[in-house]
Amino acid sequence: xxxxxxxxxxxxxxxxxxxxxxxxxxxxxxxxxxxxxxxxxxxxxxxxxxxxxxxxxxxxxxxxxxxxxxxxxxxxxxxxxxxxxxxxxxxxxxxxxxxxxxxxxxxxxxxxx
Amino acid sequence: xxxxxxxxxxxxxxxxxxxxxxxxxxxxxxxxxxxxxxxxxxxxxxxxxxxxxxxxxxxxxxxxxxxxxxxxxxxxxxxxxxxxxxxxxxxxxxxxxxxxxxxxxxxxxxxxxx
Numbered sequence: 001x002x003x004x005x006x007x008x009x010x011x012x013x014x015x016x017x018x019x020x021x022x023x024x025x026x027x028x029x030x031x032x033x034x035x036x037x038x039x040x041x042x043x044x045x046x047x048x049x050x051x052x053x054x055x056x057x058x059x060x061x062x063x064x065x066x067x068x069x070x071x072x073x074x075x076x077x078x079x080x081x082x083x084x085x086x087x088x089x090x091x092x093x094x095x096x097x098x099x100x101x102x103x104x105x106x107x108x109x110x111x112x113x
Numbered sequence: 114x115x116x117x118x119x120x121x122x123x124x125x126x127x128x129x130x131x132x133x134x135x136x137x138x139x140x141x142x143x144x145x146x147x148x149x150x151x152x153x154x155x156x157x158x159x160x161x162x163x164x165x166x167x168x169x170x171x172x173x174x175x176x177x178x179x180x181x182x183x184x185x186x187x188x189x190x191x192x193x194x195x196x197x198x199x200x201x202x203x204x205x206x207x208x209x210x211x212x213x214x215x216x217x218x219x220x221x222x223x224x225x226x227x
Contacts, residue, residue: 001172004155032212043117043203043218044156051213089155093212100171101212103155 002027002094006104013080014112021107023090024072032093033073034101035064039086047088048075080111116140117219119204124224126198134189134222136204142217144210145187149173150201150221159202162187163210191224198226 003026013019025033031052036044050057050064050073057064061080066073077084090104117138126132138145144163148156158171162181176195181187187206191198203221207214 006155009153034215036218041220043205043220045218046215049213049215091155099210099212100158101156101216103157105153105155 002030002092002100002102004090004092004102004104006090006107008107009105010108010110012110012112015080015082017080019077019080019084019109019111021075021088021090021109022072023074023092023104024070025092025094025102026071027092027094028068028071030092030094033064033066034091035075036089036091036103037086038089038106044089077109080109082111082113085109085111117204117206117217119202119219119222121222122220124222126224126226128226129193130226131193132191132198132224132226134191134202134204134224136187136189136219137185138187138204138206138217138219139185140206140217141184142206142208143184144207144214145181146205146207146216147171147177147179147187147189148203148205150203156203159189161210191226198224200224 006023034049037047038044063076091101120135146161147159160179162168178190204219205216
């Protein structure tokens with residue numbers, strides 16, 4: 001099955017700096033890569049996603065890049081704000097019909113005011 | 114106000130007892146999911162359901178059971194056969210059972226078994 005690795009497990013940045021979280025996946029057939037943000041006491045929420053036919057996608061301060069050859073994808077957050085502090089999970093779709101999501105182990109991002 | 118509700122937020126049980134976690138959605142979604150979240154690990158799929166009266170095992174179904182008698186409800190029973198039941202349980206739903214449809218998550222239930 002799919003194996004998704006995520007680094008780093010914790011990340012602290014100063015407010016206004018950029019944050020980068022990286023994930024690798026093992027199944028070359030995976031074709032959909034969402035990123036979820038989980039705030040304390042809440043369920044994860046989708047913040048951005050990318051499909052395998054696209055190399056980069058941006059949404060305001062958030063961007064995701066995908067390198068299918070190397071089988072890795074990254075989340076970039078620019079001009080970080082304290083409200084960006086949360087746990088971020090990457091995921092990759094795989095399995096029958098590529099309908100199962102396999103999640104990384106999460107990155108706890110802390111933005112220091 | 115549409116969304117997914119899970120109850121209770123915290124649940125405590127003695128070892129050897131079965132316990133049922135509630136999940137309700139009013140998003141009119143066909144697909145529903147149960148995930149388990151452990152410290153330092155990603156979310157792992159326990160069961161999923163594509164439609165009423167249908168459900169399939171995920172990656173870690175042993176020791177769990179589900180039912181889907183109504184579109185809105187997908188309760189999870191943690192049985193005494195589950196060897197390490199203490200965890201944070203998340204329910205999710207999506208329009209259809211296709212990975213590219215966004216999964217909406219509930220707030221979770223933290224189960225502690227002693």
